Amino acid sequence: MTELTLPLRGLISRPLRTLLTVLGIALAVAGFVALTGLTAGVQHSFASGINENGADLVVSQRSAFNLVSSAVPKSLSSGLSAVPNVEAVSGILLNITTADDAANIVMAGWPSDSFLWKDMHLLAGRIPAPGDQWSVILGESIARALDKRVGDTVELQFQPYRIVGIASFSSVLNQNSAIVPLEGLQQLLSREDVFTLYEVRLKRPLDKNDIAVARTRLIAAAQGFEVGDTEQFSSSIRIFDLLRAIAQTISLVVMAMASVAVANTLLMAVNERTFEIGVLAALGWSPRRILRLILIEGVIMSAAGGVIGIILGVLTMEMAAKTNFAAGLIVPYLSGWSIAQALIFVFIAGPLGALYPAWRATRLLPADALRRI
Amino acid sequence: MSLLVELSNVGRDFDGGRIVAVDGVSLAIEDDETVAIVGRSGSGKSTILNLVCGLDRPTRGEVRFEGRAVNGRAAWAALRASRIGIVFQNFFLLQSLSARENIEVALLGNLGGARQRRVRALELLAHFGLAERATLRPAELSGGERQRLAIARALANRPKLLVADEPTGSLDVQTSQSVMSIIGNAHREFGTAVIVVTHDEDVAALCGRRVEISDGRIRSDNRMTAMPTPAPTLRIR
Known part of the structure; x- marks a missing residue:
């Protein structure tokens, strides 16, 4: 027999209540993992999608509220292209819309002379011909989801587009995106004079120092705008901060509720086990x-809830990411920090919830406790 | 021979002083005594026993153990863990634990590792004729076996004082004699002082001292005969 025997027996002797409390904690942790993971996933998804296009640096509006609201004037183009060591610059226009009103999709408008077309891996069809502004290349995943082939039509931003190609990408975002000629999209969005961002490709060979030098020069050429790598770009989008704040606030509330559930369960357990506590005190167990x-019981329930919650959270993220309206926009992203935060929570909330019941147990006079059988 | 427990003018009230369970009790017990506290139901004898081993807190007066005033739950818990063993009328065994674990739970914190505790518990079970019952839960034991287990648990830490609250109250005559024999044996083998609360005059007659309680006060305090010779099969190491 060890110190763990009694707490474990205590929990096993009330299986349903233990299970429900563990489930409560698990749902709170799952909520936290899923909410923070999905928020980080959106951000990560955009960063990896833009990164895949071959850009080394991105020029965007400083502290844009959301991805599509970023506006960088067309007039910057020549200045950026003139920066030493810059191989190519391409302005792109991004938009989030529905495809055939069936799935959310990212539309990316690329200029016909953009370097971005060169690295595209076409599975079928061709790239849009110059002047063919209502043609589109669909990512492989969204094409499959919509059951579309080259030659079919898809409605994007209330405009019928003819599918001229299906392309394969490594990022989930691009796999679920539609690449269209810039001019048409500018017309549809009435944003003729601006891009969402510029993707800048630097000359090879390239090391970290080259990127830093180029970045400094680009900042000088694009004063008042944000210049950074794709991760920095996605981090600067303010809506992600807002999403993160919402996710964390909801998580905190849910976790506080889980903590109360632990307290309630243990309080009931202490009341039910007054006699047992009295016997232990009579045997010389110190307060x-x-x-x-009691604290160990709380920790055991929390730890079990934490582990189950992380698994549930991951499953929830996977399910959310597979829905038509989230596919491609949301990529499940479970960071070590998220797991650490969830575990920190369970190892604080569990003992915290158990503290009052445990304190009450120690306040009982053994004689009073033994009288309550 | 030295003073083990001393109650000085101890009182215990309940319900905000409306019920006076114990009033002005002074009692000194030596470390080699066997004491029977007798009295009718509600006379206050169990309350006195609770005060002797710190299960309850006196409203007035002072309780001293081995010459020192004992105050606070932790101090009393430490004494009960090492110097005082308690046997209850209703055994008060933990139903979720096996017979062996019921003894081990009293050893937690006093005896090093799990293995040592297990060995000591099995040793005690063997001495009390319960070796074959080690893995059974209390509900699977007979009344006599439960009380033997409760006594084994109380003696697990080799206490200086064994207190028993109506230890034979739930048992038949034959089992009662066996239980009292074990308690007497503990007194002789360990040199453990014994305080027994009982309303059974036959049990009281087995003790060397008889303290009669009525209305929360000591009515008489007489030294009598010694405890009976124990049965050889129930020797305790």
């Missing part, structure tokens, strides 16, 4: 040891 007994 500190009795406190530890």
Whole structure:
């Protein structure tokens, strides 16, 4: 017999209540993992999508609220192209819309002379011909989801587009995106004079120092705008901060509720087990040891809830990411920090919830406790 | 021979002083005594026993153990863990634990590792004729076996004082004699002082001292005969 025997037996002897409490904690942790993971996933998804296009640096509006609201004037183009060591610059226009009113999709408008077309891996069809502004290349995943082939038509931003190619990408975002000629999209969005961002490709060979030097020069050429790598770009989008704040606030509330559930369960357990606590006290268990007994029960439930919650959270993210309206926009992203935060929570909330019941248990006079059988 | 427990003018009230369970009790018990506290139901004898081993807190007066005033739950818990063993009328065994674990739970914190505790528990079970019952839960034991287990648990830490609250109250005559024999044996083998609360005059007659309680006060305090010779099969190491 060890210190763990009694807490474990205590929990096993009330299986349903233990299970429900563990489930409560698990749902709170799952909520936290899913909310923070999906928020980070959106950000990560955009960063990896833009990164895949071969850009080394991105020029965007400083502190844009959301991805599509970023506006960088066309007039910057020549200045950026003139920066030493810059191989190519391409302005792109991004938009989030529905495809055939069936799935959310990212539309990316690329200029016909953009370097971005060169690295595209076409599975079928061709790239849009110059002047063919209502043609589109669909990512492989969205084409499959919509059951579209080359030659079919798809409605994007209330405009019928003819599918001229299907392309394969490595990022989930691009796999679920539609690449269209810039001019048409500018017309549809009435944003003729601006891009969402510029993707800048630097000359090879390239090391970190070259990128830093080029970045400094680009900042000088694009004063008042944000210049950074794709991760920095996605981090600067303010809506992600807002999403993160919402996710964390909801998570905190849910986790506080889980903590109360632990307290409630243990309080009931302490009331039910007053006699047992009295016997232990009569046997010479110190108040500190009795406190530890109840706390250990809280920690065991929280730890079990934490592990189950992380698994549930991951499954929830996977399910959310597979829905038509989230596919491609949301990529499940489980960071070590998210797991650490969830575990920190369970190892604080569990003992915290157990603290009051445990304290109450130690305040009982053994004689009073033994009288309550 | 030295003073083990001393109650000085101890009182215990309940319900905000409306019920006076114990009033002005002074009692000194030596470390080699066997004491029977007798009295009718509600006379206050169990309350006195609770005060002797710190299960309850006196409203007035002072309780001293081995010459020192004991105050606070932790101090009393430490004494009960090492110097005082308690046997209850209703055994008060933990139903979720096996017979062996019921003894081990009293050893937690006093005896090093799990293996040592297990060995000591099995040793005690063997001495009390319960070796074959080690893995059974209390509900699977007979009344006599439960009380033997409760006594084994109380003696697990080799206490200086064994207190028993109506230890034979739930048992038949034959089992009662066996239980009292074990308690007497503990007194002789360990040199453990014994305080027994009982309303059974036959049990009281087995003790060397008889303290009669009525209305929360000591009515008489007489030294009598010694405890009976124990049965050889129930020797305790």
